[in-house]
Amino acid sequence: MARTSVTFDSAGIEIAAHLYVPDHPTDGATLPALVVGHPGTGVKEQTSGTYARLMADRGFVALAFDAAYQGESGGLPRGLEDPAQRVEDFKAAVSYLTTRPEVDADRIGLLGVCASGGYSLAATGDDHRVRAVATVCTAEPARQFRYGADGTQDPAVFQSLLDAAAQARTAAARGEDPGVMTMFPETAEQAGALGGQHGVEGWEYYCGPRGYHERSAKFLAWESIDRMASSDVFHAVPLIGPRPILQILGEHAVTAWMGLEAHRRATGPAEIHWIRGASHVDLYDKREYIDLAVDRLADYFTTNLNK
Numbered sequence: 001m002a003r004t005s006v007t008f009d010s011a012g013i014e015i016a017a018h019l020y021v022p023d024h025p026t027d028g029a030t031l032p033a034l035v036v037g038h039p040g041t042g043v044k045e046q047t048s049g050t051y052a053r054l055m056a057d058r059g060f061v062a063l064a065f066d067a068a069y070q071g072e073s074g075g076l077p078r079g080l081e082d083p084a085q086r087v088e089d090f091k092a093a094v095s096y097l098t099t100r101p102e103v104d105a106d107r108i109g110l111l112g113v114c115a116s117g118g119y120s121l122a123a124t125g126d127d128h129r130v131r132a133v134a135t136v137c138t139a140e141p142a143r144q145f146r147y148g149a150d151g152t153q154d155p156a157v158f159q160s161l162l163d164a165a166a167q168a169r170t171a172a173a174r175g176e177d178p179g180v181m182t183m184f185p186e187t188a189e190q191a192g193a194l195g196g197q198h199g200v201e202g203w204e205y206y207c208g209p210r211g212y213h214e215r216s217a218k219f220l221a222w223e224s225i226d227r228m229a230s231s232d233v234f235h236a237v238p239l240i241g242p243r244p245i246l247q248i249l250g251e252h253a254v255t256a257w258m259g260l261e262a263h264r265r266a267t268g269p270a271e272i273h274w275i276r277g278a279s280h281v282d283l284y285d286k287r288e289y290i291d292l293a294v295d296r297l298a299d300y301f302t303t304n305l306n307k
Contacts, residue, residue, distance in 0.1 A: 017066070021102055024102075034062045034063070034111050035063050051064075054290070089119075114280070117138035118139060130243070132304035146158045165225035181219060240268060241268025253279055253283075
């Protein structure tokens with residue numbers, strides 16, 4: 001398996017990616033391919049790169065990319081979470097794969113982890129080049145900010161974020177520094193006080209040695225908040241049928257309600273595959289859970305990209 005750094009265009013923004021190509025005979029045969037998206041504020045060197053590498057080991061060309069405005073990809077302001085652009089990034093990645101000589105353009109699937117799970121469903125809904133889609137610990141940033149990771153957040157919290165986003169836009173218009181929204185507190189204990197065990201695990205992954213990467217920004221541009229306010233990437237789920245959907249969810253993931261909501265909207269073949277004992281963040285980096293997920297993903301994409 002070889003990894004190559006590549007770039008491609010997404011609505012005028014240069015996207016940085018790693019292309020994983022399995023060893024295969026050089027007889028002109030082409031391979032099925034996957035676009036792999038990262039969790040919110042993540043980068044391609046973290047979770048999405050792990051899944052891309054493991055799927056390449058199973059015989060798939062896999063493209064793990066940094067979303068626009070994040071990681072090594074271009075775009076300003078840095079740290080912007082723009083749902084429309086995130087969906088466009090997936091479609092642009094599909095376009096790039098169709099130009100690769102190793103890839104069978106008729107056998108392309110999407111694999112989204114966490115936030116990219118929601119975005120990959122939206123991209124699949126209206127891009128008929130995508131034959132199958134799978135998600136791991138499905139989440140959607142707009143829902144998570146509006147309702148909290150577990151779906152029980154007081155609505156006043158999001159209203160206060162919209163207040164802050166409005167003030168930041170006014171500051172920028174006046175030539176002042178609008179600042180950014182910091183995603184994590186200083187310590188794991190503070191993260192736990194704010195978000196329980198899910199908050200602790202997120203802090204350990206993004207801020208501690210468990211998964212830290214210097215290009216994982218751990219902040220959002222404030223205008224991300226009002227761009228997400230009315231976004232609903234699950235609206236496209238009914239358009240996916242008759243193509244299949246697979247969602248892999250952790251048994252103990254507090255975010256699983258979002259995956260269940262997406263599942264209820266499916267109009268074609270749809271499956272939820274539960275990983276026993278796993279939380280949301282466990283599926284980012286713990287191989288005892290990731291390997292189980294990859295086993296199911298490999299079977300699913302082998303079946304559905306070879307029809």
